[in-house]
Amino acid sequence: MSRKVTWKIYDQGQLSLLPPSYDDLVPQNHPVRIVNTILDSVDLSNLEKTYRGGGTSSYHPKVLLKILVYAYLRNLYSSRKIEQALHENIHFIWLSGGAKPDHNTISNFRSGKLKDKFKKIFNQVVVLLAEQGYLSLKELYVDGTKIEANANRYTFVWAKSIKTSRERIEKQLRELWSYVEKVYADEEQLPNTPEFEAIDPKKVSATVDQINQALEGKAVDKKVKQKLSYAKKNWPDKIAKYNDQQKKLGHRGSMSKTDPGATFMRMKEDHMKNGQLKPGYNLQASTNNQFIVNYTLAQTTADTSTLIDHIEDVEQSYDQTPESLTADAGYGSQENYQALEDKDIDAYVKYNYFHKEQRQAKEKVDKAPFHPDKLYYNKETDTYYCPMGQAMEHVGQRKKKTANGYLQIYDLYRAKNCRGCPLRGLCHKTKGNRTIQRKHELIRLKAKAKALLLSEQGIAHRKRRCWEVEAVFGNIKQNMGFKRFMLRGLDKVETEIGLVAMAHNLKKVGLRA
Structure with missing residues (x-):
């Protein structure tokens, strides 16, 4: 015997006695409330000063900041998708108070207004979390990971290539002057020797003009004439281009043409499975209790040379020096050990062959x-x-x-x-x-590091390091799906990774609330 099915009431025209409140539709323990509460306590006066005033009204920076941070917490990184969420998602509508800035406003705020301003906002949030007992600024765990830049993978500039191109132009200038010397072989007076070093467009142009003047009125080979014509037309511009590229490169060995701030690095995410270099940035993060305490971006592939700048950034950000720092062997250099000792920081930092030494000591094999x-x-x-x-x-x-x-x-x-x-x-x-x-100084510093690493506290720090920074990077790349930047340029990319770091921290607060 079949039973009668009872359907739930479905009436799209049903009227309510009172209109529903957005607040009633957002659960009390929802992450959007955490974002709202914490960012309400942040001082944005420096950001507010960037607005000139006059003209039409502007969205308050606190509203736009809340929208961006919550969007990153929800793995929304595209300004167009954030705009869509502001029309469709009840949590975004509640957070923004019904404000609906378009994608251009959101994008300009992220890449423009927040530039060079976001780090101080991030630091305020970290201090607030420290005061609430979520993290400590005294014990830091440092590591690095590479994140791909928003740049073409195949438009690269290499420092060695620039050097080779300069040397080739210099060599050709010398060859042209050698031809002049052959032309004047039977004459007593040879024109003054020009400068051949290809470092300045004006000097290269002057050298070519001097060679042309020396050959004026002489029977010159057709190919030499063509080469001089090409040199006059192209070489000064090429040297200017090389100078501009070298200026952008600085001390780096490579850069991307579409994002000059990015350096070509070897990534773990290798889509071609051949160890291909890709443009990216080296993210350095210090954590405590799996909260990101500080972040810096390096344009070098090796972690060794990034530690001192990172620690100095921590000191500048929080006006205090951490008591201890734990890191893997990638940071174990004499320079780093010395810097940490000078700052009176307990360095639980491994050096090369530390594990090999322990293994051989255990096996009693030399x-x-x-x-x-x-x-x-x-x-x-x-x-x-x-x-x-x-x-x-x-x-x-x-x-x-x-x-x-x-x-x-x-x-x-x-x-x-x-x-x-x-x-x-x-x-x-x-x-x-x-x-x-x-x-001798390195030997002394390594002995000190070894004693710290083998101490009871050192063993505890080394065990903890495995689930500190690595877990944070895993959450950012896998759970948050952030494996490639949306913005271009070092200053904009720093803002974007800061938003990712804050979203990570506030998500952790929600999980522990």
Whole structure:
């Protein structure tokens, strides 16, 4: 026997005694309320000062900021999709108070008004979360990840290519002058030699003019005439282009033509599966309790050279220095150890071969018994002793500066006589007596780092690091789907990653509320 189906009432023309309130349609624990509450407490006076006034009314920056942050929290990064949500999504309508800025207004606010202003807003939110006990500014966990730029993957400029092109023009100028010298071979007076260094468009143009003047009235080969005509027309412009590209490159080795701020890097997301370089930025983040405390963007591929600037940015942002910092071996350099020591920061930072050392110590295997680290050193006499007990005296120093200008000092020690030594083949392969170079300051700093890493606190910090920064990057790239920037240019990209970082933090607050 079939039962009668009862349908729920469906009447699109049904009237309500009172119109519904948007507030009644948003749950009390919804993330949009967290965004609204926290951003209501933020001081935006510096942002408000950027508005000139006059003309038509403007949307308040607090409204636009709330819309953007909540959009990023909901994985909406396109200004057109945000505009659509303001018409269709009840949470956006409630948050904006019914305001409906178009996509141009949203885009201009994000890439224009927020530029160079958002970092201070982000810092205010972090301080507020610290006061509420969500995070601590005393213990930081640092790591980096590369995010692809909004740029063409195949329009690149290489510093080596610029150098090669300059050298080619210089070489051709010399070849043209060699032709002039051949023409004047039978004459006593040779015209003054011009400048060949291709560094300035005016100088290149003047050199070409000088060669033309020297050949005026002479029987000149047709191909040489064509080359001089081409050089006069094209080479000054090419040098100007190379100069402009070099200025944008700075100390980098590459850049993208469509986003000059982006550097070509090797990404984990490799769509061609061939290790292809793609334009991107190196995001450096310091976290605590999986909240992003600070972020900086680097235009270099290696993490090593980014740490000092990142820590100084933390100090400037919060007017305090963290007590400890934990990072992987990518940051373990003498320069970084020294900087952290100078700032009195406990550096739980690994160095290369740290894990290898621990593994060999556990297995009680020594695969490099003749390594300089294994040689006995007498600090009082500044002398090393080789495996046969022969003294290796100090014979000099070698100095080297890093890319950041940090001076490294290598002390050199040489054995007096390795001839006939039964261990020579195992000890070293070089001709003559064995010479070793030692960086005493680095040795001291590594010993200090090792003691910290193997301490009870160090082991706890190393275990925690695995689920601190890596989890944050995983959330940003996988859960939030943010793997490629929408904007172009370093200053705009910094604003965009700041919005991502704030959205991540406020989402974490919602999960823990």
